[in-house]
Every structure is written in structure tokens, then in C-alpha cells.
Amino acid sequence: MKIDFVIGRLKAGGAERVVSLLANYFASKGHTVRIITFIEGDDYKLDPRIERIKLHKKLIVNFVVVRGFFFLLSYYFKKKNRPDIISSHIDFVGYATIIPSKLYKIRVVVSEHFNHLNQEPSLLRSLLWHVLYRLPDAVTVLTKFDIPFFTKKTKRVLVMENPCSFEPIDDLNSQRKKTILTVGNLDRYHHKGFDNLLQIASQVFKNHPDWKLKIVGGGDDGLKILKKMATDLKIEKQVKFLGYRNDIKELMSQAEIYVLSSRHEGLPMVLIEAMSQGMACISYDCVSGPSDIIEHGTNGILVADQNKAAMTTELNKLIDNEDLRQSLRNNSLKSLDKFTMENVGNKWMRLFNDLLDPKKAS
Numbered sequence: 001m002k003i004d005f006v007i008g009r010l011k012a013g014g015a016e017r018v019v020s021l022l023a024n025y026f027a028s029k030g031h032t033v034r035i036i037t038f039i040e041g042d043d044y045k046l047d048p049r050i051e052r053i054k055l056h057k058k059l060i061v062n063f064v065v066v067r068g069f070f071f072l073l074s075y076y077f078k079k080k081n082r083p084d085i086i087s088s089h090i091d092f093v094g095y096a097t098i099i100p101s102k103l104y105k106i107r108v109v110v111s112e113h114f115n116h117l118n119q120e121p122s123l124l125r126s127l128l129w130h131v132l133y134r135l136p137d138a139v140t141v142l143t144k145f146d147i148p149f150f151t152k153k154t155k156r157v158l159v160m161e162n163p164c165s166f167e168p169i170d171d172l173n174s175q176r177k178k179t180i181l182t183v184g185n186l187d188r189y190h191h192k193g194f195d196n197l198l199q200i201a202s203q204v205f206k207n208h209p210d211w212k213l214k215i216v217g218g219g220d221d222g223l224k225i226l227k228k229m230a231t232d233l234k235i236e237k238q239v240k241f242l243g244y245r246n247d248i249k250e251l252m253s254q255a256e257i258y259v260l261s262s263r264h265e266g267l268p269m270v271l272i273e274a275m276s277q278g279m280a281c282i283s284y285d286c287v288s289g290p291s292d293i294i295e296h297g298t299n300g301i302l303v304a305d306q307n308k309a310a311m312t313t314e315l316n317k318l319i320d321n322e323d324l325r326q327s328l329r330n331n332s333l334k335s336l337d338k339f340t341m342e343n344v345g346n347k348w349m350r351l352f353n354d355l356l357d358p359k360k361a362s
Contacts, residue, residue, distance in 0.1 A: 008038055011041030040054075187222040
């Protein structure tokens with residue numbers, strides 16, 4: 001099977017990480033895999049068998065989806081360049097992939113990476129969802145929450161969970177630091193709720209001055225804003241901004257608590273990864289995502305969406321109760337089966353096989 005994964009770029013991000021994981025999975029199974037991008041950025045390790053196609057040349061019209069459309073139209077004009085199937089990631093990339101795929105009779109699957117309520121309304125998005133989404137062979141979403149919405153707009157919609165990229169930790173009883181950890185792009189601090197989290201931390205640290213909050217992620221503009229907030233709240237000594245890191249797995253295996261403070265999510269990979277490393281996880285129950293991963297009180301704690309007082313209370317409880325943290329981490333590893341790379345990869349494999357040869361798949 002020849003598969004092209006198409007995404008704007010491979011710069012650090014959730015969708016980009018999913019693409020790298022899926023591409024590596026299919027390459028490991030002996031398929032011919034290419035990753036096509038339109039903007040510079042390669043932050044993920046790829047299987048050497050994967051071919052990188054960088055259609056990065058700038059045009060007079062530099063809007064990425066317009067460039068992508070013309071690049072793919074030209075690239076796929078040659079039959080030798082056409083794959084069996086295109087896996088298109090992040091909604092607007094559909095503008096680059098859907099029409100060329102139909103013109104050249106290539107199967108295409110378009111993947112949404114956010115829930116539909118948290119997409120900024122625009123004419124471009126309305127045209128994509130209400131007109132172009134009639135054409136793909138399938139649209140994938142991250143949670144069941146989005147199924148009813150997209151069922152009205154496309155011929156076939158199904159849930160494809162994000163895979164966990166980390167091997168589960170072996171030793172759940174290892175010594176951990178008194179650290180609350182969170183990960184995300186600092187320039188998207190409002191989306192990630194880091195502004196609220198600093199206020200919550202300032203209250204938690206009054207009772208637990210020996211604990212620290214570590215925030216992992218790049219973003220110079222956001223860093224300046226968040227550092228000033230930490231200083232104004234007088235918690236700058238307990239808040240550590242670690243920048244972009246390649247050792248998140250190790251950081252997670254050493255910290256006690258993972259907190260997800262986002263105002264909205266799709267299906268947060270980072271929460272799955274934190275659970276795989278035995279962290280006690282606590283999250284706002286935002287519209288979609290966390291509740292698909294966490295069963296409250298069993299493998300994590302869900303807090304009423306954006307209730308800062310409740311989050312402060314639950315974080316204090318979690319810090320005070322070591323037995324609770326141990327119970328959550330024990331149960332978290334047992335609940336990750338559906339997010340393993342093998343299980344998620346098999347779901348994608350079945351979809352692709354079904355689209356290419358429905359009789360064989362059935």
C-alpha cells in the first residue's frame with residue numbers, strides 16, 4: 001500500500017506527532033510511506049524508510065492551503081507520484097488534498113484534530129465543512145462527541161483516537177519529585193489555561209511550599225507574559241519554565257502529578273502519555289477529550305470545567321493523599337489499551353483496507 005500523509009508542517013504539535021507515529025507504524029509494516037509538508041519544520045524522529053516530500057517553495061499567493069493545493073495538483077499530475085491513499089491532517093489542509101484526490105481518483109481520509117465547538121467560525125471553515133466534506137472517502141474525529149455533527153456533513157465519519165507514543169513505565173513505585181507538571185505551547189497559554197493554572201498554583205503553594213510547578217513548552221511571547229504573572233503572584237521561585245524539551249517521557253516518570261488546565265481540547269495525547277508514565281492525573285472536564293480518557297476517581301480526577309476553586313481544592317487533596325495518587329497511577333496503566341500504537345494503527349489499517357478493497361475487508 002502506498003500512503004501519503006499530508007500536513008502543513010512537522011513542527012512540534014499534537015497532530016504533527018500523530019502523523020509521525022502513524023507514518024512510522026505503517027512503514028514498520030512494510031508499506032510505502034511518504035510525508036508531504038508545505039512549511040519548514042521537522043521535530044519528530046521518522047523511520048528511515050519514510051520519504052519526506054517538502055513542497056515548501058513560496059508562491060505569489062503564500063497562503064499555505066493555496067500553495068498546497070497547487071503543489072499537490074502539480075505533483076500528482078504525474079501518475080508515478082500518486083499514492084493509493086492520502087491521509088490529510090488538520091482541517092484546512094483539506095483544501096489542498098480533497099480536490100486533487102478526486103481529480104486523480106485517489107482515496108482520501110481527512111482528519112479533524114479538534115472538537116468542532118472550539119474551531120473559530122469563518123467562511124473558509126464553513127465552505128470546507130458544508131461543501132468540500134461531501135467529497136472525502138472518510139472523515140476521522142477524535143471523540144464520539146463530534147460524530148453527530150460531522151455525520152450530517154460527510155459520507156463516512158468515525159473515531160480515531162490519538163495513540164500513546166510512550167512505552168508504559170515498568171516501576172510504579174519509583175521515587176518521584178514533589179512536582180506538578182504540565183505541557184503545552186506557551187504562546188497558546190489561553191487555550192492551555194496556563195494563566196488560570198498560575199493563579200491556582202499560587203493558592204496551592206500556600207499549603208505546600210515544598211512543591212513546584214514545571215511548565216514544558218516553547219513560545220517566547222507566552223513565556224514573557226507567564227513569567228510576569230508568576231512574578232506578580234510571588235510564585236516565581238516555585239514555577240519553572242523548562243522550554244521545549246525532547247525528554248518529556250523522563251520528566252513525566254519523575255513527577256508526581258500531571259495537570260491539564262485547558263479551556264478546550266480534542267483528545268489530549270499528553271494526558272494519555274502522562275498516565276502511561278504513572279503520573280496521578282487531574283484535568284478540567286472540558287467539552288471533549290479528558291472524559292474519554294479519565295474515569296473520575298478511578299484513573300484520574302475530573303474537575304468541573306474551568307472551576308478554579310474546585311481545581312485548587314482537588315489539587316490540594318491530591319498532594320495531601322499519597323494513597324490516592326498511588327491508586328490512580330495503578331489504575332491508569334490498566335486503562336490505556338485502546339490508545340496503544342498497535343491498536344490505533346490496526347484501526348487505521350482496517351479503514352485503509354476497507355476503502356481500497358471493500359470486498360476483501362468485509
